[in-house]
Amino acid sequence: MTNRKFMVGVDCKELIETAVGKRLPLTITTRQDKNWQVYKSNFIAIQSNRLYLAHPTPDMNDCHTEMATGQEIAVSFKKGYYKNLFVTRSISQDRFEIDSGVFMPVIVVMFPEQIERIQRRAYNRAEVPSNEIVDVTFERLEDDHIVDRKQWHGHLVDLSAGGLGVKINKDAAVDLNEGDQFKLTFVPMSGQDPIEINSRFRHATNTDDPNEAMLGFQIIGQEMDEIGRNVLRRIGRIVNLYQRQQNISKHPNLIRK
Numbered sequence: 001m002t003n004r005k006f007m008v009g010v011d012c013k014e015l016i017e018t019a020v021g022k023r024l025p026l027t028i029t030t031r032q033d034k035n036w037q038v039y040k041s042n043f044i045a046i047q048s049n050r051l052y053l054a055h056p057t058p059d060m061n062d063c064h065t066e067m068a069t070g071q072e073i074a075v076s077f078k079k080g081y082y083k084n085l086f087v088t089r090s091i092s093q094d095r096f097e098i099d100s101g102v103f104m105p106v107i108v109v110m111f112p113e114q115i116e117r118i119q120r121r122a123y124n125r126a127e128v129p130s131n132e133i134v135d136v137t138f139e140r141l142e143d144d145h146i147v148d149r150k151q152w153h154g155h156l157v158d159l160s161a162g163g164l165g166v167k168i169n170k171d172a173a174v175d176l177n178e179g180d181q182f183k184l185t186f187v188p189m190s191g192q193d194p195i196e197i198n199s200r201f202r203h204a205t206n207t208d209d210p211n212e213a214m215l216g217f218q219i220i221g222q223e224m225d226e227i228g229r230n231v232l233r234r235i236g237r238i239v240n241l242y243q244r245q246q247n248i249s250k251h252p253n254l255i256r257k
Helices: 009-021 168-174 226-249
Strands: 005-008 024-031 034-048 048-054 071-081 082-099 102-110 114-119 134-141 151-161 163-169 181-186 195-206 211-221
Touching: 005 009, 009 034, 009 071, 009 114, 034 082, 034 102, 034 195, 048 082, 114 226, 134 163, 151 226, 163 168, 163 195, 168 211, 195 226
Parallel strands: none
Antiparallel strands: 005 114, 024 034, 024 071, 034 048, 048 102, 071 082, 082 102, 082 114, 134 151, 134 181, 151 163, 163 211, 181 195, 195 211
């Protein structure tokens, strides 16, 4: 079992105080209308057991412009060698005086009881080793349910705890729209259990093969519960294994038969 790193008590408070002092950027993930929504914000202030965050802005045009009050949210931010995750609940929308007579719109959330830290290298893309062929199946989601039984099939190209790249037949990519949400399933290495993740389609680009397209997916919603965070930690371990295998294959003293 991989050791997990949590910040609690004074350590948690000091980390948040540092984030507030530097007005660090953060990402908010939540669910509205049963779909995942992602927002950008910044740390602004602490008052008692309340945390003030800059009024969130959606990271895509199809996202709700207003985040509902009273819902559970996941917050992630980078600091040092770690990506920090915590789950809290929004309390209200307000205005905060950042300077004499100068106010900015904010949301108020409960101060977290603990923060989990995941090494940032888990979020660096790692290419699938050349000796591995990883099939990926994905299905479109709406309201957290599979819309129909249509499936797309491709091959995993790279992976991180933040997203992944998949190659598919170019003709199949015409049915995909930016922002669509999918359930992706793949077995990262032979002999392992499959990984299932919720993701959002971000873009399609050309490859050297005119018959193929490279799809970019963003992993979303995994921070919200323990099961999802276990998946993120597992992906982090897979990323480390992929990187090690790539380094071994490129070693100048490697003898190839």
